[in-house]
Amino acid sequence: MTNVLVSRSWIWQIVGFSLGVWLLWTVLQGAAQAGDFSALRDADPMLLVLMLVLSLASSVCNAALFTLVSRPLQHQPSLSLQRMVPLNFSCGALNYAPFRLGALTRVAWHIRVDGMNASRVSALMAMAGGWYLLVGLTAFGAFWLRPSADWGTLGLGLLLLPAGWALGRMGIAKLPGGLFREARPMLNNPRASLECAGLRILDLMCFTGRLLVGARILNIELGLAEGVLLAVVATFASLVPFGRLGFREAGVAGAAGAIGSIDPGLRDQLSLLDSAAEAAAYVPLGLVLSVLWLRPHFKRVQSKSC
Template identity: 35%
Template sequence: MHSPRGALAMLETPRRLTPLRIAVQVVGFAIGVALLVWCVALAVGKADPEQWSRLRASGWAPAAWLLGLTLFTVVFNGLAFWVTLLPLRRLKPADLIAVNALATMLAYLPFKLGALARVVIHRRRDNVPFRDIIAWLAGYSALSLATLVPLVVVVGLRPRLDALTVGLALAGALAANGAGVALGRLSERRTWLAALSMGSWRVVRHPAPVAMCAGAKLADVAVHAARFTVAAGALGIDLSLDRAVVFALAYFLLGVLSPVGMVGIREGGLALGGAALFALDEAARADLARLVLLVSASEVVAIVPLAFLGGAWLRVDRLLWKRS
């Protein structure tokens, strides 16, 4: 499911894990765990018996929707990786979706394990040259940002969701992706620009993959908003579509930008940030904590088996013993 930041992180020059870097990762992960514990305490500290009864009485439909929507987001992001690789290499879509499921599970952990898994699998299993991996992931990152940044800016400036907001967000994404195509084609004639792009011009100069990647990213944002809407309905929380979109974008970006793994960062960050942004009272803060925990719990329930299925499909056991 993730992420432009994770992909960019893979492109950094490999560095030795010094004690300081290990300490930063361990402390950061511990902070995430502490935020998760705090969020759970907030959710259950003043539990509403009626709300829990409503959740139990809601049956399997909300759970099925949440699990299904998580599956969709894994597929959409896997396809986004697939289409951006097409200008360089043609692999099976199912393989990219399987890698995405495995990398998403590993992204909960520190040390950028999800990012590392993508590089190792495609280098060792698919024999994709490292030069192409760099160009591909740089292109994927650039296109993801070209789609998501306009959405964040527009929603941040105009959080009311209406036709104008949607139009401005789509126009911004279209303009940013169009500029990416133009820069990609210009890089063919400007060696300094090609070098600056880390090879991503080889991906972004093609309009069809650019458009398909943008479509997959927009669909992913819609799926994230739908997850919050379904979870709110199951808990009996009144959640407007405006706030569902804001929460979905924040939840997604917190996971994307976290350098120490996703555990607790999205939950604690959204509970704290949402409460501050909307000036929520104590009861509303507890509702928000329950909401984000339900979204995350359903994600874990779906992602873990999907990751193991993906690992079996890819035969990662063979990759572990294969010498590069």
């Protein structure tokens, strides 16, 4: 029975990754059909650097989120920011590979290097993912209900965030006993919750800023509310379990098309430019860290266990 489930999982991963490649190809075709890449060729180098910096900052925010989520856990000092930053870059680069290799690497790291059990790792991943969903849905709801991007939008978001957090706590309380037992310290720590919310908001601002800068490069009129909505779509599409490739590009391009005022070719170019800026930050540095930092840590742990 287990072998059958594993085989089906591999089949779904192959199908999902193939779908992602096809989606990426359609976005590339759409961008190519626009035929005009003059805005990209004439782009201000400082704007491109700014997109890269925002991508780096987003990765650091994500790494810090894992550190803060784990802070209430006792006897778990290994999830320091100094270790989570290189781990996050390595996993981010590996997530471009099939089978969500980066997520599998993170799980293996927490079990083998940090010495966590499966329940604690599951709770940690669930809490980190939960903050992604909570802040993303809050921002989406606030800007959807009040797209004017004013103080009223901010107030609406501040009302939706604690309401969503309370609903999330109720949902997590229904998790299996082991998972809830591990997640309870994270849920019951107000300071960690506030810090995690702040980090996710900062991360979303990095996503939004990168899209707005990309829109400026391509001479696309994109308002703050529209930028936030696209950033939420980009964040959620990045969590697709079949891999990072293709789904986010298609999601951002499709959401930009739903706005209605963006040329089809330009919306595809915006999606690809945004993804390229993130890949430029993650892939080279992440692969180097995977070889020079991640792999030696795994080998050191393996040698100690022998």
